[in-house]
Amino acid sequence: MTRHYPAEHFAAEKITGDQIAIARPVPAARGEYGRTFDLPPALYAMTVGGYLAYLAVMGIAFMAPDLVIPMAIFVLFVLAAFGTPALFARMAPPPPGWPRTMSAFMREGFECMTGHVSGTGAATQVLIMPVLILIWGICIALIAAMVR
Numbered sequence: 001m002t003r004h005y006p007a008e009h010f011a012a013e014k015i016t017g018d019q020i021a022i023a024r025p026v027p028a029a030r031g032e033y034g035r036t037f038d039l040p041p042a043l044y045a046m047t048v049g050g051y052l053a054y055l056a057v058m059g060i061a062f063m064a065p066d067l068v069i070p071m072a073i074f075v076l077f078v079l080a081a082f083g084t085p086a087l088f089a090r091m092a093p094p095p096p097g098w099p100r101t102m103s104a105f106m107r108e109g110f111e112c113m114t115g116h117v118s119g120t121g122a123a124t125q126v127l128i129m130p131v132l133i134l135i136w137g138i139c140i141a142l143i144a145a146m147v148r
Contacts, residue, residue, distance in 0.1 A: 025038050027061055038100070038110055038111070039099060039100075039105070039110075039122070039126065040100045040102045040104075040105045041098060042097050042101075042102040042104065043123060043126055043127070044082060044086070044104070044126060046130075047082070047126060047127060048078065048079075048082045049130075050127065050130025050131055050133070050134050051078045051130050051133070052075065052078060053134050053135040054130070054134045054136075055071060055074050055075055055078065057137040057141050058135065058141070059071045059073075059144065060135055060141070061137075061140070061141035061144055062141075064142065069085075101108050105119050105122075105123075106119035106120065106123070107119060109121075109122065110122040
């Protein structure tokens with residue numbers, strides 16, 4: 001329940017601006033692998049795998065000769081979307097300690113602008129979209145199979 005406080009209640013306290021603590025965001029220390037966002041290659045592979053698995057589910061569910069070219073184009077787009085940044089990451093010599101292993105990532109977590117994120121939390125944020133899209137594709141495939 002809420003409680004009403006009259007304005008006089010606050011005026012009697014006479015809080016000044018000096019007494020109010022103003023929180024300012026402090027940027028967290030960034031990792032040394034700026035080109036790869038400090039994420040291990042295994043996490044990128046799982047993301048690509050999720051999107052390609054979705055395309056495989058859709059290709060199998062709606063198999064038709066007319067879909068060969070569109071599916072090939074979709075696969076090329078996914079590979080280009082992740083392959084181009086992978087090529088950019090390899091342009092400079094790798095910094096010491098790279099590539100970061102998945103176990104080290106899960107153990108140490110991730111530093112971002114808002115602070116520390118656990119490895120599980122960061123992996124969840126990265127993988128939530130491909131996993132949900134894959135689940136959605138499986139549901140659509142099941143619905144299409146039941147309707148036929």
